[in-house]
Amino acid sequence: MKNNIGISEIKLTENEIDAAVRVLRSGALRQGKECDAFEREFAEKTGAKFAVSSANGSAALHLAYMAILQPGDEVLVPSFTFIATGSMVTMAGGKPVLCDIDPDTFLLDLKDAERRLTPKTRAIAPVHLFGNSCDVEALGNFARRHGLAIVWDAAQAHGAQFEGRDIGSFGDFVCYSFYPSKNMFVGEGGMTCTDNPEYDHKMRSLRSHGQTGKYYHTIMGLNYRMTDVEAAIGREQLKRLDDMLAVRRGNAAILNDGLSGVLGIRPQAVTAHSLHAWHQYCIVVDPEEFGLDRDGLAQRLMAQGIATGVHYPRGLHQQPVFEQLYGKTSLPVTENLAEKILALPVHHGLTPDEAAAIVAAIRGCRV
Ligand SMILES: Cc1ncc(COP(=O)(O)O)c(C=O)c1O
Incomplete structure (x- = not known):
């Protein structure tokens, strides 16, 4: 890889x-x-x-x-x-x-x-x-x-x-x-x-x-x-948007197939009757079921040359600028997701073999 x-x-x-x-x-x-x-x-x-x-x-x-x-x-x-x-x-x-x-x-x-x-x-x-x-x-x-x-x-x-x-x-x-x-x-x-x-x-x-x-x-x-x-x-x-999207969709399908059934990993659910454009492929990492938390998984993947991202580490209601303007509030689903979400590579520069390698790496990280 x-x-x-x-x-x-x-x-x-x-x-x-x-x-x-x-x-x-x-x-x-x-x-x-x-x-x-x-x-x-x-x-x-x-x-x-x-x-x-x-x-x-x-x-x-x-x-x-x-x-x-x-x-x-x-x-x-x-x-x-x-x-x-x-x-x-x-x-x-x-x-x-x-x-x-x-x-x-x-x-x-x-x-x-x-x-x-x-x-x-x-x-x-x-x-x-x-x-x-x-x-x-x-x-x-x-x-x-x-x-x-x-x-x-x-x-x-x-x-x-x-x-x-x-x-x-x-x-x-x-x-x-x-x-x-x-x-x-x-x-x-x-x-x-x-x-x-x-x-x-x-x-x-x-x-x-x-x-x-x-x-x-x-x-x-x-x-x-x-x-x-x-x-x-x-x-x-x-002119090449559709081709780039086809690659993203192909990569997402490999990730979906490979990660479904991995305990503690849950990909974003696709809305019914829709076609996803896969700008990001995000998973929720449940530390209890997976044995590693989001940041731990990200580090293990990085060590294998797989860079991931966190979009987003906090909700807008947790941003200081909005807290100052509109006061503090709590939105539990957003806060929970912000702690557990991890974006995997899915972009149109990624090959199917690389997508498969990401799946294998994640499976290998489970403890
Ligand atoms: C959801 C969302 N809205 C708005 C923007 C703003 O776009 P731009 O960075 O081109 O100003 C972005 C870009 O990161 C985005 O991801």
């Missing part, structure tokens, strides 16, 4: 590099024709009506929240996620109301979210965590019943599907990141899909200082534009 198989050796292809160089040589570095084309092609790929490119995935979320929130509006956010799902609500003038998660799928627990509804709740922000699609139907019904907008955080879920449909085609806002570790990676970049022409229009203005005409500003905005260099890479990469 080559050393450090967990560290993804994700590189751009020659075609992607050529596309970037073509833009560099043209001198047209800012947001322009390549961004327009990337937006069109991304919308076509996901089945969304519109796609708005931006500087990164956090900006994609911020634009969505800014498009709908009034000061003090509350947004239901799962606590087990990356900081930006919650912090961008605060940055848009709202308040993230942190909710617990389902222990099997690791996704927002709707029952817990329902208990946290108030007259100020304006939106819900489910996260397709690690590429596992949320139950889009249940969330859609919930949002309709309570008059909420949905801001889907799909930063980790390019190519995930629910009931045979790409998750980018569902609704109000679907926010993606193209950070280098993601299923699509252009450097820094983001995209917000929407079916709503007003949201599309508003986000385009917000990402360019609220400009609606040349040097004419009607709302408060930011500079959140993507550049044409990144868009050119993204356009080229979109």
Whole structure:
């Protein structure tokens, strides 16, 4: 086994590099024709009506929240996620109301979210965590019943599907990141899909200082534009997204087969009627049943050249910044998962033999 198989050796292809160089040589570095084309092609790929490119995935979320929130509006956010799902609500003038998660799928627990509804709740922000699609139907019904907008955080879920449909085609806002570790990676970049022409229009203005005409500003905005260099890479990469996902899915199947039945190891449960995009392959390590705790297993794997990760070591409600802003609270499922979760390599640079070797290494660690 080559050393450090967990560290993804994700590189751009020659075609992607050529596309970037073509833009560099043209001198047209800012947001322009390549961004327009990337937006069109991304919308076509996901089945969304519109796609708005931006500087990164956090900006994609911020634009969505800014498009709908009034000061003090509350947004239901799962606590087990990356900081930006919650912090961008605060940055848009709202308040993230942190909710617990389902222990099997690791996704927002709707029952817990329902208990946290108030007259100020304006939106819900489910996260397709690690590429596992949320139950889009249940969330859609919930949002309709309570008059909420949905801001889907799909930063980790390019190519995930629910009931045979790409998750980018569902609704109000679907926010993606193209950070280098993601299923699509252009450097820094983001995209917000929407079916709503007003949201599309508003986000385009917000990402360019609220400009609606040349040097004419009607709302408060930011500079959140993507550049044409990144868009050119993204356009080229979109062509191989399905192939990269197929490798991830193949690797996940090997891990699933090999790890099912290993006492003390429980992989993330895939949502019913969905197709996982396997940005991360995460397991829960039960120290009593496995004989080693999460950190012990990670160390043993590292010693064999298998790098793992902990996403995430604490919930957002345990982050000092949120504790200071909103006070301390307890979300037991999130806290328990944060202690036991471990991400194994699954990326598209991993070979099937390496995936099988990971299974063998984990089986060999059990005491
Ligand atoms: C769930 C989630 N949301 C939002 C983001 C923010 O994306 P970016 O890093 O491109 O700003 C990330 C990226 O790590 C993420 O994983």
